[in-house]
Amino acid sequence: MEVAAWPGRVGPAGPSGLLPAREQMAVSLGWHIVLACFGVAFPAMIFVLHRRGLVRGDPIALDLARRWAKVSAVLFAIGAVSGTVLSFEMGLLWPGLMGRFGDVLGLPFALEGLSFFVEATFLGIYLYGRGRMPARRHLLMLVPMGAAGVVGTFCVVSVNAWMNGPTGFRLVDGRVTDVHPWRAMFNDGVWLEFAHMWVGAFMVVGFLVSGVYAAGMLRGRRDTHHRLGFSVPFTFASVAAVLQPVIGHILGLRLGTTQPAKVAAFELATTTERPSPLRLGGVLIDGKVRGAIEIPRLGSIIARNSLTKPVAGLDTFPAADRPPANITHLAFQSMVGIGTLLAGAVLIHWVARRRGHDLTERRWFLRFAVAAGPMAVAALEAGWIATEVGRQPWTVWHVLRTTDAAGDNPHLWWVFATVFFVYAAMTAGAWMVLRSMARRWRAGEHDLPSPYGPGSAISAGHRS
Secondary structure, three states, X not given: OOOXXXXXXXXXXXXXXXXXXHHHHHHHHHHHHHHHHHHHHHHHHHHHHHHHHHHHOOHHHHHHHHHHHHHHHHHXXXXXXXXXXXXXXXXXXXXXXXXXXXXXXXXXXXXXXXXXXXXXXXXXXXXXXXXXXXXXXXXXXXXXXXXXXHHHHHHHHHHHHHHHOOOOOEXXXXXXXXXXXXXXXXXXXXXXXXXXXXXXXHHHHHHXXXXXXXXXXXXXXXXHHHHHHHHHXXXXXXXXXXXXXXXXXXXXXXXXXXXXXHHHHHHOOOOXXXXXXXXEOOEEEOOEEEOOEEXXXXXXXXXXXXXXXXXXXXXXXXXXXXXXXXXHXXXXXXXXXXXXXXXXXXXXXXXXXXXXXXXXXXXXXXXXXXXXXXXXXXXXXXXXXXXXXXXXXXXXXXXXXXXXXXXXXXXXXXXHHHHHHHHHHXXXXXXXXXXXXXXXXHOOOOOOOOOOOOOHHHHHHHHO
């Protein structure tokens, strides 16, 4: 659906609330997105372990599933706080967006709230249902819990995909009319963007969790508990790491036609080139690319799936419609570089394993596995920076500029400072709680109370 641009301000100057809104949204989203990954991927990993425990009568797998469920509850509780903060921030920081397009975006936000409710309900049933229902029914409680996490993430991603490719409404005389919320939610870009995020969530959680057990193995804890705790999430992460470049490439090809200015910033292409090289690193200074290593034709292959097709340069777009090239380019290359490194590492691991070599016996590989989790988080953050900064100066692509979405509230810096303090406190609190749980488990307290409900009495009954 073709829509006209909002008749607002044009140019880099913005209202006094623009910069604090950008900073606060970057911190809030960058923090929350990591927790959202656990809601998507962790239930599937717990399900695999729990099922293995039931089918094979494996007490170590059951113990790991029980521990991970309690970790999941802690992260869910913190994510609930950060997600609630975000829901308020959308209206506070971007009144020009939510005030005008609330009818368009209301449906996915409402469904995301419903999904959150379902996820919380079944997480509670799973945590407190152990020993109170048949074992296989207890296992199945993970299915709606995981599905709700995926649906909730889909709803949020659909809003972002809509901002990158708005549809489902018309602008008539500056008024939003003919609203079709379902069409807006299931816009043309949502499936690829969701697939990219969904697979990325398994990379983040898989590498982070396996890294915890790799760290334990580096300290000499090479028992079955640590090996199983490493292998299950690492397997999930391996599949995701190999799939992600394929999905990312298909998504990039679509951007070549829907958001060519963003692709030009990805490639740091100042002028249209045929064929286009891939520029590794480098920055744009005074209109010239400095310090980049050029690989001939590879830019055309990545952006157009061709050895000869051109990539549009930044000079083909009006100066007021160009994204910040350096941030977009470096964020994109960080995401691709880290993703390629992780995909290569897991392929080496599995090829070596097939040939009879167990790389988990090598300390260098375990050190890499420990680092892989933070690297996956960095790739996730870089990917979202490339997406969001690359869309600028538009909040809604070619419809609403960011300067028109922000408000004139100069006191938002105080709100930002408060939110930053709250998030820092939540980070410290989560770290202390998880460290405390790990220490007590290592000390032999296998039945920590579910946070923080029925305690050892129920657990003891379950064992009997």
